[in-house]
Amino acid sequence: MKDIIKKDCKDKMDKAFTALEHHFETLRTGRASLGMLDSVTVSAYGSPMPLNQVASLSTPDAKTIAVQPWDKSNIGAIEKALLAANLGITPVNDGTLIRLSIPPMTEERRKEVVKVAHKMAEEARVAVRNVRRQGNEEVKKAEKDHEISEDDRDKLLKDIQKMTDDHIKKFDEALVAKEKEIMEV
Numbered sequence: 001m002k003d004i005i006k007k008d009c010k011d012k013m014d015k016a017f018t019a020l021e022h023h024f025e026t027l028r029t030g031r032a033s034l035g036m037l038d039s040v041t042v043s044a045y046g047s048p049m050p051l052n053q054v055a056s057l058s059t060p061d062a063k064t065i066a067v068q069p070w071d072k073s074n075i076g077a078i079e080k081a082l083l084a085a086n087l088g089i090t091p092v093n094d095g096t097l098i099r100l101s102i103p104p105m106t107e108e109r110r111k112e113v114v115k116v117a118h119k120m121a122e123e124a125r126v127a128v129r130n131v132r133r134q135g136n137e138e139v140k141k142a143e144k145d146h147e148i149s150e151d152d153r154d155k156l157l158k159d160i161q162k163m164t165d166d167h168i169k170k171f172d173e174a175l176v177a178k179e180k181e182i183m184e185v
Contacts, residue, residue: 001147002139002156009135009160013128013167020124020171024178027113031181032059032102037067042081044074054078055098067091067098113182121175125168132164 025035040051051057055078056068067082069075079098082091092099105113136157143153 001142002152005135005138005142005156006159006163008138009131010163012131013163016124016127016131017167017170017174019127020120020174023120024117024174027117027178027182029105029113029178029182029184031062032065032100034059034065036087037065037085040081040085040087042074042078044071044077051078051081063102065100065102067100068096069098072096110182114179117175117178117182121171124171128164128167128171132160135160 022035025033026038034052034057037051037057041048042051042054043049044054051067054074055070058066058068060066067078069078075093075095075098079091079093082089082098082100087100089100089102092101139148139153139156139160142148143150148156
């Protein structure tokens with residue numbers, strides 16, 4: 001029982017960290033990142049599809065994203081979707097390839113993006129604290145139902161708290177790294 005509770009808490013906390021990393025990828029940092037295009041959907045073949053399912057995406061250099069449609073007839077729909085996505089980047093269409101040039105960010109915009117990153121990290125911390133609370137409740141219920149002893153309960157509560165502290169530390173480290181990347185000119 002105690003191993004199940006610990007593993008469940010660890011899995012949920014790891015998922016929160018993975019989600020935070022994914023959210024950080026979507027932030028614009030002044031560098032070309034394919035994660036910026038994750039939310040773009042293209043109306044192709046009669047239904048909305050993710051951009052990466054209708055085109056090949058690449059970053060030929062640090063300031064450019066290249067979008068190469070697999071079917072040339074979709075280039076107009078892709079360009080329209082990129083404009084509608086409101087990325088703050090104007091696509092350049094040469095008939096076979098769409099280029100997105102990432103403009104340098106202003107200092108003010110960088111600070112706004114850092115605030116968004118802080119908000120994302122705080123949401124991840126709250127998620128981990130909620131997992132800790134749920135885990136603690138399960139441990140206390142198991143002890144009340146005589147499935148584990150008082151010593152096991154104390155050890156489990158301590159282990160869950162340590163997991164929580166470790167994950168929050170990982171979040172803070174990821175935030176510091178992302179903040180440094182965003183503020184880098």
